[in-house]
Amino acid sequence: MRVAVIGAGILGASVALHLRQGGASVTIFDAGEAQATPGSFAWINASWGNDAVYRALRLASMDLWPALGAAFPGAGYRRCGGLLWDLPEPALRDFAESVGDYGRLVDRAAAADIEPGLRALPDLAFHAPGEAQVEPLAAARLMAGAVERLRVLGIDTQQGRPALRTEEGVSIFDAVVIAAGTGSADLLAPLGLQLDMSAPEGMLAWSEPVAPVLRGLLMMPDMHLRQNAEGRIVLGEDFGGGPGGEGAEEKARALLALAGTRLGVPLTLARVTRAARPVPGDGRPALGALPVPGLFLALSHSGVTLAPIVGRALAAEILTGARDPLVTPYAPERVLQSA
Ligand SMILES: Cc1cc2nc3c(=O)[nH]c(=O)nc-3n(C[C@H](O)[C@H](O)[C@H](O)COP(=O)(O)OP(=O)(O)OC[C@H]3O[C@@H](n4cnc5c(N)ncnc54)[C@H](O)[C@@H]3O)c2cc1C
Incomplete structure (x- = not known):
């Protein structure tokens, strides 16, 4: 399966890593405008202010971080409390x-x-x-591996599959993941999808x-x-x-x-x-299939905490069609309107 990931921040990098581990051929496109990840405080937590469902998602991701940290020692993951x-x-x-x-x-x-x-x-x-910290930019770079330094200029559908336009031409994929942080709304608008999100600094x-x-x-x-x-x-x-x-x-x-x-x-x-934080309209993650064939969204604040679970869940959904129950409440439809 050929998958494109738009964005090499910590969410795109984790989705790409898990897709590759699942056997997909993955191309990451990144405009090279480092956004939230390098400017993140990178506190891995399930602290106050979270309802029980969201807390469960955060705790599950915290449990996955040690293995990721061990796989990439240069990411500086520390369960420091x-x-x-x-x-x-x-x-x-x-x-x-x-x-x-x-x-x-x-x-x-x-x-x-x-x-x-x-x-x-x-x-x-x-x-x-159990709270932890990581060096978020190092973690993203290590998980992402090779990145095409190209801005995605547009997305459309060709032969029933998603196609990406860059200055080098058009490429068709089996699936495309938008993990473009605060750039996500601009990619969706031309498809007639209005994404409700904010970008507080x-x-x-x-x-x-x-x-x-x-x-x-x-x-x-x-x-x-x-x-x-x-x-x-x-x-x-x-x-x-x-x-x-x-x-x-x-x-x-x-x-x-x-x-x-x-x-x-x-x-x-x-x-x-x-740095601007990518925050979906209701403050909760927006994860999973979009109403366009082959198109998926990975958008969240607390993306450093959630990177492992988002990567695992999105990769499973794309590769097998099975949706992780932990992310079921966070379907993107909630924060989308058809223009
Ligand atoms: C000050 C601050 C403190 C934070 N503290 C914490 C914290 O303590 N704990 C925590 O868990 N989270 C924290 N966060 C949130 C966390 O950093 C983000 O949720 C996370 O970094 C988002 O990662 P991302 O990969 O979605 O986006 P980004 O890191 O923004 O990456 C998106 C990438 O997409 C690329 N892109 C965009 N548009 C295009 C396009 N058209 N074509 C190609 N590439 C494109 C950009 O170049 C960018 O590299 C904090 C954020 C900030 C700003």
């Missing part, structure tokens, strides 16, 4: 009660044992030992490398932090979009200085990244 206190105390207690053995509440002394480098300790936090500050100081991920009320494989502190401000525009670098510098005092390590800003 997360310490979270970005909720008011009653909500933190409710969350802890609702998630069974996902984690437990810890007091100040236990938090100090978990993160000995942390000076600004919380009185109460939630510790989730998020900002990250990256420090110069420092000696190991953080063991796991920290979710504080005003910032979230991790130390990446290069020793850089990666800092995000919130999950609702960054400040954007002018002043982002100044803000990043101030936040990093504050993080430095909390960790007892002076931190120097190396760079700021701003």
Whole structure:
């Protein structure tokens, strides 16, 4: 079976990997405009704010990450755990009660044992030992392998199969997966399909490398932090979009200085990244067959957490026609309108 994947971000890369493992001949097209994946905080989690069905999907994907990490050691996957206190105390207690053995509440002394480098300790936090981090761009590159650096200019149907147009001509495939992140809506519009999605921006500050100081991920009320494989502190401000525009670098510098005092390590800003998050209209993934023969969609926020399960489920659906029950609630029709 000949399959094209549009997009070499972490979702496209995982779908391509799983398709190849299933015996398909896969061509990945990527316009070379790195989007969400390189600018991702890359916290692998099933934390608060998820309904039970979505939580099950996230947990299933978290379970698949260790094998993927072992297959690609350069991806820097680490099951490092997360310490979270970005909720008011009653909500933190409710969350802890609702998630069974996902984690437990810890007091100040236990938090100090978990993160000995942390000076600004919380009185109460939630510790989730199964949470993890990865270097998302490295992971995507390793999973993707060879990529055609070509923009897909259009999709249509020829001889009952999907055909892609690039500046090098038209190629017909047995199946095409749109994993183009925030570029997905533009690819679907000419087919008469209006995709309901948004692309809120998020900002990250990256420090110069420092000696190991953080063991796991920290979710504080005003910032979230991790130390990446290069020793850089990666800092995000919130999950609702960054400040954007002018002043982002100044803000990043101030936040990093504050993080430095909390960790007892002076931190120097190396760079700021701003990236748009691909978010389907209702905030949940849009995964599976589209109402065009041979065309499939892989679109999601939390794509770093979900990459393994999305890759496995989409590859199975394309190769065998069987839909994984975990992704059944996330059919793309929900967020599509015929123009
Ligand atoms: C600031 C920030 C923090 C985040 N934090 C987390 C987190 O902690 N945990 C988590 O799980 N997720 C997080 N996310 C979300 C996660 O990063 C994304 O869901 C994920 O990276 C999406 O991957 P993707 O492959 O769908 O899209 P992308 O990485 O955007 O890749 C899409 C690719 O498609 C290509 N493309 C687009 N149009 C075309 C075309 N016409 N032809 C050819 N190629 C095309 C682009 O060049 C691009 O490379 C975060 C995102 C941001 C921005």
